[in-house]
Structures are given as structure tokens and as C-alpha cells.
Amino acid sequence: MPTLEPTGPVDMALRFITVLALLGWNVFESLSLRTPYPGTMVALWEYPLWRFILLLTIWLGAEWCPRVGVMTAIAVIFYISNMIQIM
Amino acid sequence: MSQPSSPKVAKAPKVPKVPEISEAPLTDTSLESWIYNIRSVLHFPSSIMLILGLLIAGTFVETVPRKILVILDNPIGLSVLFLFPLLISLFISWPAGLLASSISLIILAKLKRFDDDDEDTEGFADVSNDMVQTTKLISDPHRWFVEKVLGEMPLAISSDRIQTKRTEDNDNRTSSSSSMSNTISSDGTK
Numbered sequence: 537m538p539t540l541e542p543t544g545p546v547d548m549a550l551r552f553i554t555v556l557a558l559l560g561w562n563v564f565e566s567l568s569l570r571t572p573y574p575g576t577m578v579a580l581w582e583y584p585l586w587r588f589i590l591l592l593t594i595w596l597g598a599e600w601c602p603r604v605g606v607m608t609a610i611a612v613i614f615y616i617s618n619m620i621q622i623m
Numbered sequence: 624m625s626q627p628s629s630p631k632v633a634k635a636p637k638v639p640k641v642p643e644i645s646e647a648p649l650t651d652t653s654l655e656s657w658i659y660n661i662r663s664v665l666h667f668p669s670s671i672m673l674i675l676g677l678l679i680a681g682t683f684v685e686t687v688p689r690k691i692l693v694i695l696d697n698p699i700g701l702s703v704l705f706l707f708p709l710l711i712s713l714f715i716s717w718p719a720g721l722l723a724s725s726i727s728l729i730i731l732a733k734l735k736r737f738d739d740d741d742e743d744t745e746g747f748a749d750v751s752n753d754m755v756q757t758t759k760l761i762s763d764p765h766r767w768f769v770e771k772v773l774g775e776m777p778l779a780i781s782s783d784r785i786q787t788k789r790t791e792d793n794d795n796r797t798s799s800s801s802s803m804s805n806t807i808s809s810d811g812t813k
Contacts, residue, residue, distance in 0.1 A: 575778050579778065587685065591677075595674060598718035598721045598722070609724075613729065622781070623779065
């Protein structure tokens with residue numbers, strides 16, 4: 537599969553930074569019940585275009601790099617699940 | 624020392640090689656090759672259509688009425704939710720499978736929300752219609768006194784109306800005892 541390995545140092549650095557950022561988001565925001573989501577994200581939940589973009593991000597991240605795709609999917613699923621529970 | 628030049632021989636003009644009849648590629652007309660060919664040709668459009676369908680389904684699963692999603696709230700429906708991403712990842716691509724699994728988890732979260740709502744209805748009438756989303760975002764910047772004291776800044780309110788209902792006594796022991804008092808025993812006494 538060609539997307540499993542980075543195509544160069546820039547690609548590798550971008551993947552590493554993205555995975556680290558998503559890991560931090562998942563640890564401190566998604567998995568922590570005491571940390572509320574930003575108000576903008578809560579307000580945007582009503583708009584279908586926002587939900588479409590979130591799901592599109594999962595697919596694009598997975599097409600780019602499997603690790604990025606999995607981390608994006610975790611972040612998006614936790615966000616949507618929490619929004620479904622509170623709305 | 625010069626080598627003796629070889630006598631010049633007139634070169635024969637090149638004649639393009641004509642494939643023999645036995646070397647010509649044969650067309651495989653079997654059903655298996657036809658299906659394989661169709662699958663390879665249609666793989667790209669089918670992937671695009673599937674991913675678009677998944678994205679649209681995941682976008683509007685929030686507004687799907689309860690009656691439709693409850694169809695999946697049984698062992699067969701839950702098995703479908705688990706098998707569907709697996710089949711997509713096997714036959715289409717694994718990013719599409721990841722997207723399908725995400726949407727399955729969103730549907731599961733929605734089903735769990737329905738179950739929680741069923742458990743919380745004791746003593747209160749559920750005035751919310753399934754077709755109407757009762758959650759309202761708070762646009763008024765002025766907060767209540769309690770919110771100021773407790774330092775709360777709510778962004779949304781799940782329901783601004785509470786309708787209570789009386790508790791219905793389903794116990795039929797009273798009526799049964801009265802009916803028993805009216806019955807006549809076998810010895811003729813009440």
C-alpha cells in the first residue's frame with residue numbers, strides 16, 4: 537500500500553506532527569470528561585456541513601496515512617458521541 | 624594492421640513480423656473473467672459512490688427519526704452494523720471501511736441515547752417529539768444568578784419545558800380484594 541510509508545522527510549514530519557496533535561487532542565479533550573469542548577464546536581454541531589466535513593476528514597486522513605486516519609476517527613467519534621449525548 | 628573488410632552483402636529489407644494465428648491473444652469469454660473485468664472497471668466509481676453515500680448517511684444520522692433507527696436495535700441489526708464495515712474494508716478499501724465503522728459507532732451512540740431516554744421517563748412525560756430536536760442553543764448573554772454564582776456558562780439547554788404526569792397505580796390488589804369480598808364461597812357464605 538503506497539500510503540503506509542511517507543514519501544519524503546517533509547511528509548514524514550507532517551504525519552508525525554499531525555499524529556502528535558491528534559494524540560494530544562484525544563488525551564486532553566476527547567477522553568477527559570471534565571474538559572468541555574470549545575463553544576464554537578458545540579454551536580457548529582447543528583450544521584450538517586460541519587458534520588460532513590468531520591466525516592470527510594476521517595476519510596482523507598485515512599487515505600493520507602493510516603495512523604492519522606485512526607487518530608482522526610477516534611477524535612471525531614468521541615466528539616459526535618458526546619454531542620449526541622448532550623443534545 | 625587493418626583487418627580485411629568483409630565482403631558487403633546487400634541487406635534484405637526488414638519485413639514486419641506478422642503474428643501467427645496461434646500466437647494471437649485469445650479473448651477469455653468465461654463468466655469469471657467477465658465479472659473480474661467489470662469489477663476492475665467499476666471499482667473506482669463504486670468506491671466514490673459508496674464514500675459519498677457514507678458521508679451523507681453519517682451527516683444526517685443525527686436527524687433520522689427514531690422509528691427508523693430502532694429497526695437496528697436488535698441482535699441482527701447490531702450484527703449488520705459490525706459486518707458492514709468489515710465487508711467494505713475487505714472488498715472496497717480500508718479507508719472506506721474506517722469511515723463505515725465510524726458511522727456504525729455513531730449509530731450505536733444514537734441507539735444508546737434512545738435507551739437512556741427510555742430509562743429516564745419515570746415520573747415525567749416525554750413531551751419531545753422524535754421529529755423535533757428540543758435542544759436549544761443559548762443566545763442570551765445574560766446569565767442566571769445561580770449560573771453566575773457557580774461559574775457556569777451553559778451553551779445549550781436540553782429542554783426548557785417540564786411536564787409532569789400523575790403516577791398511575793397499576794396495582795390491582797385493591798380491586799381484586801373487593802371482588803373477592805363479593806364472591807360467594809363454596810359453602811354459601813360470603
